[in-house]
Amino acid sequence: MTFGLPLDFANSERERVRLLILYSSVSFKFTSCTSQDILFLISLVLFENKEQTTKQPQLWRYHKLMLGSSRGRNLTFRAQLPSAISFFRSSAAMDSLSQHLEGLKLFGNKDQVEVEEEIFKSLNMVLQAVTGDQQQSGKLLQASGIFTTLDQILTSHPRCAVPVTQVLAELAKNEELKQPCIDAGLITTLLPLLKSSDQDLLLHAGRAIGRICYGNKELQEELVKSGVITLLVKILSDFPESEPLVRVDLLALCNLADLDTAKEALSKTNVAEQLVRQLRRAENQERLEIITEILQQLAENDTLKLQLVESRCSECPGGAPAEGPGTPQSWKATGIPERPISDLVISLLLRDESMQKLFANGTGLIYQKISNWLMSQNAQLQLTGALAVANFARNDSNCVKMVQLGIVHQLLDVLEKHVEEGDVTVQHAALSALRNLAIPVINKVQMLEEGVAERIQMLLRSEMPPVQFKLLGTLRMLLDGQVEAAEILGQDPALLNRLVQWCEAKEHAGVQGEANRLLASLLRHSKSQEVVRAIQEARGMKYLVTMTTSEHAIMQNEALIALAIASAVNLEIIKDAFKESQLVSNLQKLLEDDMTSPEVKYKSLGLLCSLLGSGDLRKQVEEAKIQGTLENLCNHSNANVVKQAIAALQILKSDTQDSGLFFP
Numbered sequence: 001m002t003f004g005l006p007l008d009f010a011n012s013e014r015e016r017v018r019l020l021i022l023y024s025s026v027s028f029k030f031t032s033c034t035s036q037d038i039l040f041l042i043s044l045v046l047f048e049n050k051e052q053t054t055k056q057p058q059l060w061r062y063h064k065l066m067l068g069s070s071r072g073r074n075l076t077f078r079a080q081l082p083s084a085i086s087f088f089r090s091s092a093a094m095d096s097l098s099q100h101l102e103g104l105k106l107f108g109n110k111d112q113v114e115v116e117e118e119i120f121k122s123l124n125m126v127l128q129a130v131t132g133d134q135q136q137s138g139k140l141l142q143a144s145g146i147f148t149t150l151d152q153i154l155t156s157h158p159r160c161a162v163p164v165t166q167v168l169a170e171l172a173k174n175e176e177l178k179q180p181c182i183d184a185g186l187i188t189t190l191l192p193l194l195k196s197s198d199q200d201l202l203l204h205a206g207r208a209i210g211r212i213c214y215g216n217k218e219l220q221e222e223l224v225k226s227g228v229i230t231l232l233v234k235i236l237s238d239f240p241e242s243e244p245l246v247r248v249d250l251l252a253l254c255n256l257a258d259l260d261t262a263k264e265a266l267s268k269t270n271v272a273e274q275l276v277r278q279l280r281r282a283e284n285q286e287r288l289e290i291i292t293e294i295l296q297q298l299a300e301n302d303t304l305k306l307q308l309v310e311s312r313c314s315e316c317p318g319g320a321p322a323e324g325p326g327t328p329q330s331w332k333a334t335g336i337p338e339r340p341i342s343d344l345v346i347s348l349l350l351r352d353e354s355m356q357k358l359f360a361n362g363t364g365l366i367y368q369k370i371s372n373w374l375m376s377q378n379a380q381l382q383l384t385g386a387l388a389v390a391n392f393a394r395n396d397s398n399c400v401k402m403v404q405l406g407i408v409h410q411l412l413d414v415l416e417k418h419v420e421e422g423d424v425t426v427q428h429a430a431l432s433a434l435r436n437l438a439i440p441v442i443n444k445v446q447m448l449e450e451g452v453a454e455r456i457q458m459l460l461r462s463e464m465p466p467v468q469f470k471l472l473g474t475l476r477m478l479l480d481g482q483v484e485a486a487e488i489l490g491q492d493p494a495l496l497n498r499l500v501q502w503c504e505a506k507e508h509a510g511v512q513g514e515a516n517r518l519l520a521s522l523l524r525h526s527k528s529q530e531v532v533r534a535i536q537e538a539r540g541m542k543y544l545v546t547m548t549t550s551e552h553a554i555m556q557n558e559a560l561i562a563l564a565i566a567s568a569v570n571l572e573i574i575k576d577a578f579k580e581s582q583l584v585s586n587l588q589k590l591l592e593d594d595m596t597s598p599e600v601k602y603k604s605l606g607l608l609c610s611l612l613g614s615g616d617l618r619k620q621v622e623e624a625k626i627q628g629t630l631e632n633l634c635n636h637s638n639a640n641v642v643k644q645a646i647a648a649l650q651i652l653k654s655d656t657q658d659s660g661l662f663f664p
Helices: 011-025 035-048 050-054 057-070 074-109 113-131 134-144 146-156 158-171 177-183 185-197 199-213 217-225 228-238 243-256 260-266 271-281 285-298 304-312 336-346 350-361 365-375 379-392 396-404 408-415 426-436 440-450 452-461 463-479 483-489 494-503 509-526 529-537 541-547 555-582 583-590 599-611 615-623 629-631 639-653
Strands: 002-004 032-034
Touching: 002 011, 002 426, 035 243, 035 396, 113 158, 113 639, 146 177, 146 396, 158 177, 158 199, 158 285, 177 185, 177 199, 185 217, 185 228, 185 583, 199 217, 199 228, 217 228, 217 243, 217 260, 217 350, 217 483, 228 243, 228 260, 228 271, 228 583, 243 271, 243 285, 260 285, 260 529, 271 285, 271 304, 285 336, 304 336, 304 350, 304 426, 336 350, 336 379, 350 365, 350 379, 365 379, 365 408, 365 583, 379 396, 379 408, 379 426, 396 426, 396 440, 408 426, 408 452, 426 440, 426 452, 440 452, 440 463, 440 615, 452 463, 463 483, 463 494, 483 509, 494 529, 509 529, 509 541, 509 555, 529 555, 541 555, 555 599, 555 615, 583 599, 583 615, 583 629, 599 615, 599 629, 615 639, 629 639
Parallel strands: none
Antiparallel strands: 002 032
16 A cells, blocks of 8 residues: 655654644545555554544544554564554544634624635635534534524624525534524524525525424514515516526425415515426426425415415416326426325316316316326326316316206216216216215216116226215215106115125214115105115115214105105005014114204104004004103294194004105
């Protein structure tokens, strides 16, 4: 191994080694010095400083190794020579750093112009140290108390602001040095620098503030209160093409945008316009991801949501999912993950005003792209398309327009792609969209004519509760008020058998409840003897009887109406099912319970009147001694309940089985 040293620098070997240590610290190139020379010469230097050497274990270890090696008794140090030289370099650098730190303390509180050159030199040395051995320099800086000095320099020597902020930006990379920066009040001093027109100063000051405050919510709140939001937005506006500065600015906004106070402050600026400008300029994935994350956070605020829509952010490359037939290649090439963009699009649709602007009577860009998303082979884009339709379908006029534009069959096509082991979230979203579209009466008719009810029954085979739940709700919405459709589906054995299975799904209360409600709907809307018979043959009546005991009044009412209709249409074929399922007992409990609503009591009394038309059921009523219950209800506060109780009493006391059938 050979290390270099200019022979004309010194004559004595001691001077040669001193120069070796000195120049090694600045990566000098040496010549004509063997490893054996270095071993011997360094040992001499250490021997002269034995008192200092023994105080540092590592120095003392090297000293003993070098002495042994120089006498030929120890060869270990030869292998350790590189690490020894590195150690000496580091030691020399730390000594030099200490001297410069002391110098800064002397110069920091002086305002003479002539000391600024010395400050520049010392800051440059500090910068080299912190970008080199961060661990050693960090400990030394923390112990030195230099942070107050840097604060003084920023105040007393504005010309030194750039290197000071650059040093602080590097220091703030070290977690242990953030608190000393805060304690020295540097944030308060740095913040006004963001008003500068000097891009270098803005860059380093922004980095320093961002790194010091990262992850510190309390400090970030203070920044917002101090007006940092306005300054950050102004920087974006003034220097939109300064790539490093824009990146720092966007990162700062990204870190602050989740604060409610920051959103409020941002809503009073033109941040939406500036972000859209940057979104249009973005050419790399990182930039797109940062901007998208900011936009997602801003879209949580209603005012900012509307600003983003008005700024046409969804029309930018990256502002909407980029895949599907006809999508520009520049959009596809961004590389931005679909999920964040999809979430942003849906966020913009959650407010009625912004949703309507994006729909624009079916001409808005987002709506126009839905077809591409639904036709895509990408499940995330299909999900976005279905969710977008579901959100656009929040009012009747939009629903009617979308059905006219043919969106229904595109949703059905998506569902068919996911029948076998498909994406549950896509199925759920598509069914939600179809359900919303089916709310207007005019749409029900058209959707039924186009075979929607038949096509979505392909999902009856699904074993996923979320899909089952949404499928049942969609069918129930389609059948509402549609007599013919209710008659057809109410006699479909496959549908009825599946409904009866789901009525048993006690582990999934939502599916169980929706299955019961659809059974009731088939009876309510068809009022058909054939449907009553089909449901009885499928053994579905007992579930409607159980439904009368639901904790939800709306479900109790639906069940009571359905059972009353079934009793009026064909009591004879269902009376045995009523007896076995203890319908009379259920009605008595409802009538005697003070917590039962007047509406439920009224319908229970009406159904009771219908049951009295059957001799077997009349006998059950008499055995249950319901007459006393009816007499008590004659004094009820609700006039309708009183009237119906009197009618039931009259039928019960009469000798005939003419029930005066209750038919809702």
